[in-house]
Amino acid sequence: MAVSSILYILLLLSLSFRCSSSSSLNSGFSLSVEKPEDVILSQNGVFSAGFYLVGENAYVFSVWFTQNRTVIWTANRDQPVNGKRSSLSLLKTGNLVLSDAGQFNVWSTGTVSSLPTHLVLNNNGNLVLYENPIRGSKILWQSFDFPTDTLLPGQQLTRFTKLVSGRSETNQSSGFYRFLFDDNNILSLLYDGPDVSSKYWPSPWLLSWEAGRSTYNSSRIAVLDSIGGFSSTDKYNFTTSDYGALIQRRLKLDPDGNIRVYSLQNNLWKVTWQAISDSCIVHGICGANSTCIYDPKEGRKCLCLPGYRVKNHSDWSYGCEPKFQLSCDKNESTFFKLFDVELYGYDVVYVKNITFNDCKDDCLNDCDCKAFQYTMDQQGLFQCFTKRVMLNGHHSPSFEGATYLRLPRSLSSNVLFREEEEPTQENGNVCPVKLERAYTKRHVSSFVKFFLWFAVSIGVVEVLLIFTIWCSLITKQNSSRNQQGYNFLSPFGFKRFTYSELKQATKGFTEEIGRGSGGIVYKGVLGDQRIAAIKKLNNNIVGAKQEEGEFLAEVSIIGRLNHMNLIEMWGYCAEGKHRLLVYEYMGKGSLAENLKSNTLDWTKRYNIALGTARGLAYLHEECLEWILHCDIKPHNILLDSNYQPKVADFGLSKLQNRNDQNSKNFSVIRGTRGYMAPEWLFNLPVTSKVDVYSYGIVVLEMITGRSPTRMGTGTDEDEGANNGRLLTWVREKRKKTTSCSWVEQILDAAIVSEYGVEKRKMETLAKVAMECVEEDRDARPTMSQVVEMLQSQEDDAC
Template sequence: MTTNSPSLFLLFPLFISITFSSFPKASPSSTPHSKTTLNRGSSLSVEDKDNTLTSPSGSFSCGFYQLGPNAFSFSIWFTHSANKTITWTANRDHPINGRGSRITFRNDGTMVLTDVDGAVVWATNTTSTDASKAELLNSGNLVITNSSGSVLWQSFDSPTDTLLPSQPITKQSKLVSSFANGALSSGYYSLYFDSDNVLILLYDGPEISSVYWPNQDLNVWQNGRTKYNSTRRAVLDDNGWFSSSDRLQFNASDAGPGIKRRLTMDYDGNLRLYSLNESDGSWKITWEALSQLCNVHGACGRNGVCVYDPTPKCSCPPFYKISDERDWNGGCKLGFDRFNYSVDKDRFVEVSGLTCNATEGDTSTAGSLYMTNGRKAIWVYFYGFVSAVGAIEFLFIASGWWFLFRKRDVPNEVEIEEGYQMITSQFRRFTYGELKKATRNFKEELGRGGSGAVYKGILNDKRVVAVKRLIDVTQGEDEFWAEVSTIGKINHMNLVRMYGFCSEDKHRLLVYEYLEKGSLDKLLFNWSGTGDTLLGWKQRLVKDKIASEDESWVGDLVDMRIMKGELNMKQAEMMVVIALLCVEEDSNRRPTMDAVVEHLVAND
């Protein structure tokens, strides 16, 4: 026994080490109360700060973020970044109380954020009984899915100020900056697609609103953009490349896989792309929209001046001072009081030896404004003189502008009217009163298009006519001219005839032959009707050769460059896009010929 005892002592430490090493180790990125999913009926409480959702990789966390001593938000942040860099917030403008508030995944499939009094501060729009769980993905996207894994709701659809890789910005979404550094509430700057399908940066301040990126001194093409792609979609990929439907493209200076990135609309109005250094949690700027921060509108507020010293710095002009030392958005205000005056009481003094006769009737009173420097009074007739000179100068300038624009406008009106006279001399000229009477004050409307409406009327000679009335005279001048010129040259039994027109003051009307059986498109495409007017299906087809194997006819109809593979597909696609835009039902959305030509030349 004595000879074997040392071996037992040697085996005992080995047994202890093997036993303890068999227990699982906690993930360094997880917390004791973190979880990856939130099931129906469960919740997270604001009191338990470690009770969070964590993505499977541990890169993102979701839970309650402390904004102040007793103010919290429900947010998503980078787990390994310094100071928990926020990527999304549910209630950025409505903080909740630090006690009693919670986020609950209800049994009806809705995720609800409630305050201490039970009031709903934020909720998802999901009311599906099929919703099974809420989960934070490795992409940083918080999703609600059903039992089959389909996404019912996701945080990627409602970004705040940050865009993550694979998260698109669309025509329904936008990035809005925070109000100040370290704050989460909404600020004045935003990134979104405008009505021209262009991705822009907008300053929407308390008093003014203006676009400052892309450069407003250049047109869309000069900025390298296009407005002919209405998809309105932009996305940052995992390698740091950003591409947009308006042809905007840029990339991170450290482009490549394996790096955590974010595109943020910063509080100072600049759009920046950041890369995370996971070793110390710091962020590095790898791209920014504006290299000079003074180009951001509203950076220094009203009356503020942005200067480089050598970094951007806000200052106030002479005799002005900052409105709010903590916030330059308030701008600058006057450094002195414009109205600082005092009024002394007047009284009568009795003087002996004088007689004062009372006068019955109206009296006229007058007063004077003066300024004092503490030693003597200075009458301010000077201000009256300056005001009079200013008023006279204003009248001269206003008169000059009026005569200038009057001279420009009158010849145009004369030229237009002469053009009408020349081009419509073969038609009868109706008065506006005649057509108003014929249509019974435009009572019976036959149809309506992008440029105007058509009404039924009866002339004095009992002829039934169709009267087209242009809605917008300023935009309808060209259509009026073109329609009179074109239809006046056509004489065909199957086309409507033109009887006359009206060009009186701002009224532009065209008088056509009235079609008793309706328009041609209804006869051709209304299959519900009966009669011999409809074309049979065989008559609607093109040549019989289309249905046969004979392809000899193709060369007569199709550009042979297509058959030889010499066609530029990019130009062809561009032509199709422009063609579709030119036939938009809303005439206001159709591009001008200048824009069409410019786009064609740019893509030649």
């Protein structure tokens, strides 16, 4: 009996010290990249975990299917480690650490435990770090909570997780596509490219209910089961073509931006379901200045637009670049008609019921306009969309219209559509990852080491002296150039101005066109004769952003925002203590000015409310950075020459963590009296619903003609409405009348006498406004829901 006990203990000890092809990794031990046999196997043998070669001398720690080495999870996909001296170690502190060449850590679980721990690969493919295996296991960390591009059956996609595609079929590093629940509780596919981001599935032009989705379940959970059924809390459900069979499956976000379910049949992965049939509708798939053609038999093909050439022969996501330079002279430009080609999104100007020549002139009058689309809507009215960036181009026979590409006259006669099909690598793959680092094993004597360090030290001192002198010369040159008005482009794509240049453009900051808590806005004329709005930030804003790097980081994010209902940034200045932002100039001024002058009829007011809602919905839900405006009021809603609204004064100091839905990062109350949500006054967590509330007040002001911040001059009832009690006055009107006639009682009498009443639109606006100003923030709709309500114009508006 004693002998058998001793043998049993020795067996346990041998298992605990063994790392090669074991079922677990115990605390105090490691897996080495230099030992291919150092692998953790699941008990059923289906899954393996270990180091996986992804390039020349480049390894990642991954979990894969043992049978065919298909990777399903990776720890360090964006930072491969070297093939020498790298290891995965389970420390006695409870932390699981991946080190690169034994020099620095590239990934860890960040876990802590004073008890014994062990790492186990479960039969479902979940890599789990357990604590205290003797008295019952507690999970410290698991890979199912941090998916990369794949979901396995039973693995949930939640509000806290997302799938990120690989860069290509041969490069597992993070790509441009995301599969996640958006802020509207909808399971979505998102393109997050180098310059822009946009949602493309479900179709962005469809309302949620039109796409068969539900926004009401906020738990946000989606899961694929073991027999091929998929269910989601937004009511998106499907079954695979082999539903019912108990075989290995995986759901993957592929590098082409499509979600597919793969089933293992005869040791081969077969596609048994996919979200998108036409892969050309995936945003960014062919990059900028290109068009995508899809054939069910031949697959997808990317082509440069006429006059453009491919940027990177190994990766189409870089798109195409022009072989010409456009002139601002109208007479030097012509247009090339592209049949059945649509460039979706990123419209600069949208005008309805317009002639072709007027649409063409709108593009010619904009030096940066590269193309325009001229189409017919369902009511038979022609629409014009002008483009400064050409993205998401695809060939669609169902597209009712044409795209007109702006080209120099000298080039157009030599350009033919699809003139060249430039070769790329198969599947558009990027080059594989290469880490080339030398490791020497020769022994070097102490004397040689000392001599080498001494020589290196002398060399470093010399280099530092040369660098110091060189920097001094460069600084003097830059200072001289700045004094002479030297301009250059920032790394973010828009212009970096000098302070003296903007001072000259504004004639010494003399023509003030607006001011707010953030600073004063001046009208200016830039060197290229464009009229601009130049905002000089106040000292309190500058003080918070003294570090130029932090200021530029936030400016770069604002510059990436691209929406037809957001004011466009043209450039900035960060020089010494000066911080200025340069925006496009809006000829019709602010909504506040137009309300005061009584120049807006009901249709214009309705369209302004809809456009403003679209801009805010983009800030809250569509761009990657979660941006709260915090000061929605008529002064911050600007109107272009066609009375299209653009939200201004957003961005700086308002960037928030999208996952932090109960942000308390605001140290002071923000906003304008009369438009502020109750959360500010009662020190409640600040969310995007503060903007919804302010938006509702603005809509009520547009309907009633009464400002929530101004004293009235009429009856006592008028005085009460304007003296900070606009909302109370409207609620009392609605309470006294049970029918829709209460809306007519609150309408601006001056507008009614001049333009009449558009009852249905006003009832819709009133209904939306009252929902937005609910005291309970959870009862208020999101801005995307506001857009849906305004677009639908439901008959039962009351």
